Amino acid sequence: MSDTEEATGSQATSKHKLVDTITDLELAWVAPESRGIASTITAQDPRFFTIVEGVGPVNWEVHMPAEGERICSPYTEGGFTMYEMAFKEMGFRLPFNNLEAEIFGRLKVAPSQLHPNSLAFIRAYQILCRYLEVEATVSLFFYIFKIQRQKVGDQQGWISLKHQSSKIFKMFVESARGFKERYYVVKPVTEFALNSLYMDRPVFLEDGSPQLDEEGEQVTEWSLRFPLSWSSEHFLLRTNEYLTAGEDLSPAEMAGFEKLKVYVDGFKPCKVITSLGDVALDKHGKPRIEPRFVNTRLLLSCKTVSAEDTLLGIHFNSCPFFTLFYIQHF
Incomplete structure (x- = not known):
């Protein structure tokens, strides 16, 4: 979705x-x-x-x-x-x-x-x-x-x-x-x-x-x-x-936006895993790869600032925290 x-x-x-x-x-x-x-x-x-x-x-x-x-x-x-x-x-x-x-x-x-x-x-x-x-x-x-x-x-x-x-x-x-x-x-x-x-x-x-x-x-x-x-x-x-x-953003705000964008653009794409734990395939039968974004639910589950920083600091190398799951909705 x-x-x-x-x-x-x-x-x-x-x-x-x-x-x-x-x-x-x-x-x-x-x-x-x-x-x-x-x-x-x-x-x-x-x-x-x-x-x-x-x-x-x-x-x-x-x-x-x-x-x-x-x-x-x-x-x-x-x-x-x-x-x-x-x-x-x-x-x-x-x-x-x-x-x-x-x-x-x-x-x-x-x-x-x-x-x-x-x-x-x-x-x-x-x-x-x-x-x-x-x-x-x-x-x-x-x-x-x-x-x-x-x-x-x-x-x-x-x-x-x-x-x-x-x-x-x-x-x-x-x-x-x-x-x-x-x-x-x-x-x-x-x-x-x-x-x-x-x-x-x-x-x-x-x-x-x-x-x-x-x-x-x-x-x-x-x-x-x-x-x-x-x-x-x-x-x-x-x-x-x-x-x-865009023209109404201050230079600092535009720089801030670019910083947010660069951060997320640095995420490593991940394979999509089904709810059964299998690798989802695309229409060509190849593993489905999708870009990653900040996992909002996981981030808001953090109870301390330290936990937030730890989670946000591992995005480049630790795909499991941001693994995408393909779940069918009825």
Whole structure:
């Protein structure tokens, strides 16, 4: 499966009966799947993962959505929905760092509006940039990735990110079945946590000029860094309007992109191995050889910076860590 494909439609919902109980007319633009899948997580679930922040004082709490509430629903008291796998398998922790919050803010979306593969790209991008000593900027991120929307008729579903020209990362999961029904609400319970969702934003007049106070200083307002619930505002712009053109990258950002690209271009191609352990053959009966990319899932499974560096440092000589498996999808 290519990085432009993700599980949608009947494949993704075959185990679930969609029950659209949402009556909020402001959510009429949301596609049926997002409106219909209730969270299956319960407090008694032995798999329930509740670690959403680092060690230290408790600033966030996890709550189950009430009956009739969905992934796209608005929640009170600064609460917003997140997929369990974002914390359990991808290593996200609250509060979001500046880059993560800026990406959500630039896209004008709640975090759960992004397909989990896209959330994984955000984490993997930061880790690889740190390792290669490249500044991880929002502009560079949106030069590497472009946007794909899941539209059902005139309604909108999840938003995905895919590579533009040079592929760097493998998808976190090939088939994303199972994530859509495992979500919960995270709520700030301290002033610190609540404040992390806001920022001072400059105010501009209708003509685009900055609004100044009586002393000639820029007027700012305390506003959310990104939407907390699913927002249709994202769709007011074309997908390419969120991206960064090459001429808009700084020299340092372009140099950083080239460094990322050279790193991945240095990977040794690998033979494709089937799920049974056999070498896959191409149409000519010869061993199938494919290029390698950063194994996003394996990278995000690392628990320490040292483990990340070790994994990223062995790509030239150790093919098994990046072995490609050919797995048939039904």
